[in-house]
Structure formats: structure tokens, C-alpha cells
Amino acid sequence: xxxxxxxxxxxxxxxxxxxxxxxxxxxANCVFNSFLSYTAIMLNVLTxxxxxxxxxxxxxxxxxLLSLAVSDVGVGLLLQPFYSSLLVKWSQQNNVSCNTAKAFxxxxxxxxxxxxxxxxxxxxDRFLAIHLHLRYQELVTHKRIVIVVISIWLFSAFSSLxxxxxxxxxxxxxxxxxxxxxxxxxxxxxxxxxxxxxxHKNQIQALQVPNSNFASLIKSAVSTFWVxxxxxxxxxxxxxxxSVLAIYGPNIALNRTLLFSCTLVFVNSSLNPxxxxxxxxxxxxxxxxxxxxxxxxxxxxxx
Numbered sequence: 001x002x003x004x005x006x007x008x009x010x011x012x013x014x015x016x017x018x019x020x021x022x023x024x025x026x027x028a029n030c031v032f033n034s035f036l037s038y039t040a041i042m043l044n045v046l047t048x049x050x051x052x053x054x055x056x057x058x059x060x061x062x063x064x065l066l067s068l069a070v071s072d073v074g075v076g077l078l079l080q081p082f083y084s085s086l087l088v089k090w091s092q093q094n095n096v097s098c099n100t101a102k103a104f105x106x107x108x109x110x111x112x113x114x115x116x117x118x119x120x121x122x123x124x125d126r127f128l129a130i131h132l133h134l135r136y137q138e139l140v141t142h143k144r145i146v147i148v149v150i151s152i153w154l155f156s157a158f159s160s161l162x163x164x165x166x167x168x169x170x171x172x173x174x175x176x177x178x179x180x181x182x183x184x185x186x187x188x189x190x191x192x193x194x195x196x197x198x199x200h201k202n203q204i205q206a207l208q209v210p211n212s213n214f215a216s217l218i219k220s221a222v223s224t225f226w227v228x229x230x231x232x233x234x235x236x237x238x239x240x241x242x243s244v245l246a247i248y249g250p251n252i253a254l255n256r257t258l259l260f261s262c263t264l265v266f267v268n269s270s271l272n273p274x275x276x277x278x279x280x281x282x283x284x285x286x287x288x289x290x291x292x293x294x295x296x297x298x299x300x301x302x303x
Contacts, residue, residue: 025256026091029263033084036266040076043273044069050286057282060145064125067149068118072269074111080266082107102163109160117152119231120182126221127189130196186228193221223279227272234268237261
């Protein structure tokens with residue numbers, strides 16, 4: 001007999017008899033998420049403002065980074081407080097209703113899917129910029145990127161709502177196939193970027209002709225690679241944990257690891273702005289300018 005959605009989720013919930021064993025885990029994750037929720041909102045709002053104020057960024061890349069930053073704001077504004085409220089309920093030995101579990105699942109998948117899709121889109125965009133080079137602006141237009149971003153959010157909403165009508169096995173298969181294809185495409189894209197960079201560097205060294213435009217493309221591709229790499233580091237522990245739980249079943253150690261791996265996923269939303277500031281000079285300069293203006297404004301008001 002097939003289990004319902006709520007019955008499947010129930011195996012991941014800490015049982016009342018285990019509440020004492022999980023109490024410190026609940027408290028630690030709740031504290032972490034309260035702090036990370038604040039940093040995700042503030043850092044990404046600041047980043048959104050900085051990206052908008054950075055004219056040197058290509059418009060196509062700017063739109064994709066803004067979409068990713070909006071997704072990260074959503075994680076901090078909606079998803080992390082929701083997760084913290086679940087932790088508080090579990091720490092008080094209260095059951096979570098099926099509708100609450102469904103709502104959390106839908107919101108979580110909406111932002112997780114949009115984040116992953118935006119990371120893939122940014123990776124493909126930088127590959128096309130290097131591969132197409134002079135034809136890039138002709139083929140990858142502002143209008144087409146806007147359509148891509150709208151499609152990403154519509155697909156994310158559709159896939160997150162599948163819980164309402166699709167059986168769990170079909171839903172899991174669909175998500176696994178899409179995630180696997182996206183991961184394969186993104187990995188292949190960065191391999192091709194690496195090979196293209198090596199080839200062009202060898203050509204430039206042989207001709208001894210510097211190419212500042214291509215150098216900037218390389219820097220932007222390397223920056224987006226770090227976004228992809230950090231995304232994998234934050235998400236893989238959760239995927240591994242869910243796979244182990246599906247194979248061997250739940251136990252206290254695995255369920256405790258699951259809670260911390262969920263928090264690690266949320267860390268990703270706070271790290272993306274740090275990567276932009278670290279690896280993208282123009283965004284870093286825009287952020288520093290915004291912060292200086294804010295401090296100057298505060299000093300002026302305090303006088």
C-alpha cells in the first residue's frame with residue numbers, strides 16, 4: 001500500500017519520545033536560523049541594490065543575478081522563519097499538521113528550485129558569453145533572458161505544487177531526473193569553460209596580444225563557478241542524508257544530521273552575496289559606496 005505525503009514526511013519528524021534527545025539540536029538550529037534569516041535578507045537586499053547600481057555588469061548577467069538574489073531574500077524572509085517555527089513546535093513536543101507540512105514543502109521547493117535553476121542559468125549564460133563571444137549580444141538578448149527568468153519561476157512554482165496532485169513516487173522521479181540533468185549540464189558547461197579558457201590563453205600567449213574583453217569574461221565565469229561550487233557544498237549533505245534515510249530508514253543520528261543539513265542549505269542564501277562581493281570587483285565597489293553613503297547619512301542625522 002502506497003503511503004500518503006504526510007505519512008512519508010512523518011518518518012522524518014522527531015517522535016515525541018525522542019524530544020529530549022533532540023532538544024539541544026532544536027535550540028541550536030533555531031538560533032542559527034534566526035541569525036541566518038537576518039543576514040540572508042539584509043545582505044541580499046544590499047546586493048540587489050548594488051547590482052542595480054553597477055552599470056558595468058552585462059544586462060543579461062545582471063537580470064540572472066537579481067533573480068537569484070530575490071530567491072535568496074525569499075529564503076530568509078519566508079522559509080527560514082517557517083523552519084524556525086517548526087523547530088519551536090517540535091521542541092515543545094507539538095505535532096505538525098499535514099497542511100502545515102505541505103505548506104512548508106511547497107515554499108521550500110519553490111525557493112530551492114528557483115535557486116538551483118538560476119545557478120544553472122547563470123552558468124549557461126557565462127558559457128555562451130565565452131563560446132559565442134562576438135555573437136553573444138546578438139543571440140542572448142535582454143528580452144530572451146527576461147523570458148528565461150519568468151520561465152524559471154513558473155517552473156519552480158509548478159514543480160513545488162506537484163505535491164498537491166502527483167503521487168510521491170512519480171514526483172520524486174521527476175525531481176530526480178530534472179535535478180540530475182541540470183547538474184550534468186552545469187558540470188559540463190564549466191568543463192567546457194575551463195577548456196575554452198586554456199585554449200584562448202594559449203592562443204593569446206602565442207600571439208602575444210592581450211584581450212581585456214575575454215579576460216573580463218573569464219573573471220565573470222570564475223565568479224559564477226564559485227556560486228555553483230558553494231551551492232553544491234551546501235546542498236549535497238542534505239541530498240545524501242535524504243538518500244540514506246530513504247534506504248536505511250530513520251534513526252536519531254540521521255534525523256539530527258537532517259536538521260543540521262537543512263540549516264546548511266539555508267547558509268547558501270547568506271553566502272551568495274559574500275561571493276559577489278569577494279569575486280566581482282564592480283559589485284564590491286558598489287556595495288562599499290552604498291555602505292559609505294549610509295554611514296555618512298547616519299552621521300548627518302545624528303548631528
